[in-house]
Ligand code: HEC
C-alpha cells in the first residue's frame with residue numbers, strides 16, 4: 001500500500017530528467033542534433049548555456065544545470081574515459097626506483113575536506129528554487145499559449161526589459177486570464193533569469 005503512494009509522491013515532485021530533456025532540448029530540434037556528438041562536461045555546459053540564451057523563458061537557469069547533468073551522466077554523451085597513467089605510480093613504488101627516489105606521499109584527500117564539500121553544495125541552487133522555476137515555466141506555458149503559440153514567447157523574449165514590458169502588455173489584453181498573482185510570479189521568475197551570474 002505504501003510503495004505505490006511513495007512512488008506517486010516522488011513522481012509529482014518534479015518532472016523526470018527525461019521529460020525535461022524532451023520538452024526543453026527537443027523543442028526546436030530533434031535528438032539527431034543534440035546527440036550527434038560527444039562533448040566534455042565543460043563543453044556541454046557551454047552548449048546548454050548558448051541554447052538557454054536563445055530561449056531563457058523555456059530553459060530556466062536551474063533546468064540548464066539539470067540538463068547538463070542529464071546529457072553527461074544519463075545519456076553519457078562524453079568522450080570515453082582516457083586510460084589513466086596508473087603505471088607511473090607502480091613504477092615509482094617499485095624497488096628499483098625506491099633506491100633513488102624518496103617514497104611518494106599520497107596526495108591529501110582534498111575531496112574529504114569540509115571546505116570542498118561546502119563549496120560544491122553552496123553553489124548549487126536549492127530544490128526549492130528548482131521547484132519554483134518549474135512552477136513558473138509551467139505557468140508561462142499555460143497562460144501564454146492562450147492566444148498564440150509558445151514559440152513566439154520563447155524566441156522573442158531574450159532580455160529582461162523586453163520580457164517585463166511584454167508581460168505587462170499581454171496581461172492587459174482583453175480576456176488574457178493572467179491574474180495579478182500570475183504576473184507577479186512570472187515577473188519574479190524573469191528577474192532571476194537574466195542577471196549574468
Ligand atoms: C530556442 C530553440 C532551441 C532550443 C530550445 C535548443 N536549441 Fe540547440 N540549437 C538551436 C539552433 C538554432 C541550433 C543551430 C546552431 C546554433 O544556432 O547554435 C542549435 C544547435 C544545437 C547543437 C549543435 C551545435 C553545434 O555547434 O554543432 C547542439 C548540440 C544543441 N543545439 C543542443 C541543444 C541542447 C542540449 C538543448 C537543451 C539544453 C538545446 N539544444 C535547445 C536551437 C535550440
Ligand code: HEC
Pocket residue numbers: 140143144145146147148152153156157166167170171173174175176177178186
Ligand atoms: C489575450 C491573448 C494573449 C495572451 C494571453 C498572451 N498574448 Fe502575447 N500576444 C497577443 C497578441 C494579440 C499579440 C500580437 C499583437 C501584439 O504584439 O500586441 C501578441 C504578441 C506577443 C509577442 C510578440 C511581441 C513582439 O514585439 O513581437 C510576444 C513576445 C508575446 N505576445 C508574449 C506573450 C507572453 C510572454 C504571454 C504570457 C505572459 C502572452 N504573450 C500572452 C495576445 C496574447
